Amino acid sequence: MKIDLSFEDNLAILVVDGILNSENAHIFQEYLNKVLKSEATILELDLKNCNNISSTGIGKLLLFYKDFLGKGGEIEVTRCSSTVYDLFTMLKLNQLFTVNPG
Amino acid sequence: MKSTSNVLIVDDSSSLAQSLCKILAMHEIKADAVFNAQDALQKIRRNRYELMLCDIEMPGFTGLELLERIRQDEEHDLDVILMTGHLEPNYFIRAIQLGAVDFISKPIEAQQLVGVISCHLKRRHSRENLEQFMQHLDTANMELVIDPKKLSLTSISRVMRLFFKQNLHLPQNLFNELLICADEMVYNAYIHGTLGLSLEQRHCAHAEQEAIIFQKLSQPEIATRRIRFSVFVDYQQNTISIGVSDDGEGFDYADWLQRVAKEPTLSLDFYGRGIAMLYHLSDKLEFSQGGRKVQISRKLYPERAARL
Numbered sequence: 001m002k003i004d005l006s007f008e009d010n011l012a013i014l015v016v017d018g019i020l021n022s023e024n025a026h027i028f029q030e031y032l033n034k035v036l037k038s039e040a041t042i043l044e045l046d047l048k049n050c051n052n053i054s055s056t057g058i059g060k061l062l063l064f065y066k067d068f069l070g071k072g073g074e075i076e077v078t079r080c081s082s083t084v085y086d087l088f089t090m091l092k093l094n095q096l097f098t099v100n101p102g
Numbered sequence: 103m104k105s106t107s108n109v110l111i112v113d114d115s116s117s118l119a120q121s122l123c124k125i126l127a128m129h130e131i132k133a134d135a136v137f138n139a140q141d142a143l144q145k146i147r148r149n150r151y152e153l154m155l156c157d158i159e160m161p162g163f164t165g166l167e168l169l170e171r172i173r174q175d176e177e178h179d180l181d182v183i184l185m186t187g188h189l190e191p192n193y194f195i196r197a198i199q200l201g202a203v204d205f206i207s208k209p210i211e212a213q214q215l216v217g218v219i220s221c222h223l224k225r226r227h228s229r230e231n232l233e234q235f236m237q238h239l240d241t242a243n244m245e246l247v248i249d250p251k252k253l254s255l256t257s258i259s260r261v262m263r264l265f266f267k268q269n270l271h272l273p274q275n276l277f278n279e280l281l282i283c284a285d286e287m288v289y290n291a292y293i294h295g296t297l298g299l300s301l302e303q304r305h306c307a308h309a310e311q312e313a314i315i316f317q318k319l320s321q322p323e324i325a326t327r328r329i330r331f332s333v334f335v336d337y338q339q340n341t342i343s344i345g346v347s348d349d350g351e352g353f354d355y356a357d358w359l360q361r362v363a364k365e366p367t368l369s370l371d372f373y374g375r376g377i378a379m380l381y382h383l384s385d386k387l388e389f390s391q392g393g394r395k396v397q398i399s400r401k402l403y404p405e406r407a408a409r410l
Contacts, residue, residue, distance in 0.1 A: 019259065019278060019281060019282070021257065021259050021282065021285040021289075022257065022285050022286075022288075022289035023257035023259060023260075023285070026311075029308065030308070049174060051274075051278040052278040052279060052281070052282045053282070054282050054285050054286050054289070054379070055286055055375045055376040055379050056285075056286075056289060058375060058379075059305070059375065063305060082275075083279065086382075087382070090378065090379075090382050091375060091378065091379075
């Protein structure tokens with residue numbers, strides 16, 4: 001898995017490439033913590049090349065969501081594959097933040 | 103040499119690319135030529151090439167960038183040989199990282215070209231024969247007994263990735279979903295069944311969690327626990343089953359199974375997310391041994407009926 005994080009004003013763009021699973025979810029969490037500590041109020045999570053996410057990865061995103069929401073932040077998940085989109089819908093994450101299919 | 107061999111030659115010098123095609127044709131190796139990376143990508147999408155011979159230095163999109171694009175799309179199982187006049191060490195390392203199988207120096211000597219390509223096609227056909235053999239087995243079974251102290255050294259996803267790649271030609275989505283299921287099941291057996299981490303311990307910072315796990319694994323009653331992982335492929339029934347069991351306390355799985363069956367789209371309950379994912383990603387989800395064993399089953403090739 002590869003993660004790339006960039007900032008544009010109040011927007012943080014996190015691009016995840018590969019499978020996000022229990023082995024690497026802590027790395028994902030480290031990047032989310034960087035976003036939390038930054039001035040960003042919008043997180044764009046680009047999952048174009050993310051093949052799948054385990055529940056550990058989802059758990060890290062949810063923990064981040066609670067803290068980010070607390071500081072007035074918003075998450076937008078973009079360019080999901082059909083598998084990841086189905087997963088987000090099944091877990092009702094699309095009710096918490098915008099989830100756009102690829 | 104089979105005349106059905108399919109090679110794509112990519113070089114911005116059209117005369118060189120066409121000459122190489124002619125040389126290969128003389129040795130019954132069928133080849134197409136394109137003169138830039140964009141055309142190469144289009145050709146690759148439309149055809150099932152076995153091997154690509156590609157120049158590194160091309161205007162615009164270089165050979166390395168083309169290789170990177172091909173590797174991003176795991177649908178393409180293409181061996182790539184790079185050709186260049188000179189190869190800088192950084193380029194060489196990057197090409198190896200991206201999975202280039204060989205290099206040919208320019209100017210190209212015809213005999214060497216045919217030798218290298220024939221050798222790689224022969225290896226590929228041998229690999230494909232092995233894959234075909236594996237697919238014509240009645241059943242295949244793999245069982246692993248995992249020492250939790252060693253689990254952190256590698257992830258089960260890597261083991262499974264290797265096993266699936268070598269033995270099964272699965273559609274990409276199924277491949278990814280099985281990897282996620284295997285990861286989910288082993289991680290649960292590790293975190294819950296073996297270590298018995300509390301909710302708070304599971305959500306603390308990574309370094310802190312590592313310290314807790316280290317401390318837990320130093321306790322003999324935890325260190326002697328084992329995680330048993332199995333994959334059973336039934337080619338006749340066209341199914342694959344993944345099972346994981348642990349030596350932990352188990353849990354009230356019947357209640358959870360009822361909940362996911364009633365409401366497959368579970369709410370964001372901290373305890374139900376993993377089960378909901380397994381339920382969602384499998385054709386059949388079963389628990390046994392008081393919740394210490396979980397098994398999922400999937401149809402192997404969706405388009406294929408059971409081979410009976």
